[in-house]
Amino acid sequence: MSENCDKNLETIQNQENNDEKINDNDQECKSDEFYEHAKKYWAKIPATVDGMLGGFGFISDTDIKGSRLFLKSLFNLNNGPDRDRALDCGAGIGRITKHLLAPIFKKVDMVEQNPNFIKNSLNYIGKYEHKIGEKFVAGLQEFVPKDQYYDVIWCQWVLGHLKDEHLHQFLTLCQSGLKKNGVIVIKENVTSSDQVEMDTEDSSVTRPHSLLVKIFEESNLQILKDVKQTNFPKGLYGVHMFALKSKTVKSEVNLHEKLNQLNVND
Ligand SMILES: C[S@@+](CC[C@H](N)C(=O)[O-])C[C@H]1O[C@@H](n2cnc3c(N)ncnc32)[C@H](O)[C@@H]1O
Numbered sequence: 001m002s003e004n005c006d007k008n009l010e011t012i013q014n015q016e017n018n019d020e021k022i023n024d025n026d027q028e029c030k031s032d033e034f035y036e037h038a039k040k041y042w043a044k045i046p047a048t049v050d051g052m053l054g055g056f057g058f059i060s061d062t063d064i065k066g067s068r069l070f071l072k073s074l075f076n077l078n079n080g081p082d083r084d085r086a087l088d089c090g091a092g093i094g095r096i097t098k099h100l101l102a103p104i105f106k107k108v109d110m111v112e113q114n115p116n117f118i119k120n121s122l123n124y125i126g127k128y129e130h131k132i133g134e135k136f137v138a139g140l141q142e143f144v145p146k147d148q149y150y151d152v153i154w155c156q157w158v159l160g161h162l163k164d165e166h167l168h169q170f171l172t173l174c175q176s177g178l179k180k181n182g183v184i185v186i187k188e189n190v191t192s193s194d195q196v197e198m199d200t201e202d203s204s205v206t207r208p209h210s211l212l213v214k215i216f217e218e219s220n221l222q223i224l225k226d227v228k229q230t231n232f233p234k235g236l237y238g239v240h241m242f243a244l245k246s247k248t249v250k251s252e253v254n255l256h257e258k259l260n261q262l263n264v265n266d
Helices: 002-014 020-043 057-075 095-101 115-131 164-177 209-218 255-262
Strands: 085-089 107-112 132-137 150-156 178-190 197-199 204-206 221-228 238-246
Touching (some): 057 178, 115 132, 164 209, 178 209
């Protein structure tokens, strides 16, 4: 892909009047570079809890406790989700699968872009291995969940790796992947500056709370709950847990319609 990008750059340099097509192509190249860079970054990271949490492995227990309370509060909602199948997005080695999802759900699927993390998850998850369903090695920007399949789709510390347009696309597809009472949970850092902050080292962005809410709104999602994680060390970004569900009644959500709308069918 980078070769094509170089060619496109040459073409652009050789043309005084860049037409729209080339600009689109350029955007695509930048987008590919964004994902390729993240891939390279994660390829150098050890398959450990500390690796998953950027050297903050010691906050894992607090994180899981906060998530467990949040998830339990969702089961107590009227028409809350069932406990059959969950999807762990950007699962890494399966830290969340092992400590949060597998003890609760009958089956947990994982989607993760790094094949080495997925390979190591087998050992790491240990006694809950029998609870693991499918493991998808894929970027969320290209992942299409099965239709009406999941009770909970859990996305944590990964959505900053998606460009806004792909986050919107992913959230739209996730709605089709949910069962009737299914819920999407997003647990992410938020900036306090009300600005998007870019991390060029791992190729990710941290969004302000207001932008996340805007993207949820534009993706036809309603916020059922929005809770801030407590007891994390000072100096870290604030972390919010959102429970989201489609504003559209389930029978109206049709995967193929959505795919057509998003033009990802071909
Ligand atoms: C900060 S770690 C968090 C892992 C896990 N969610 C946890 O909390 O333990 C980010 C994970 O997202 C994965 N990742 C990065 N970009 C991704 C993408 N575009 N699609 C899917 N996974 C991605 C990384 O490989 C890494 O495993």
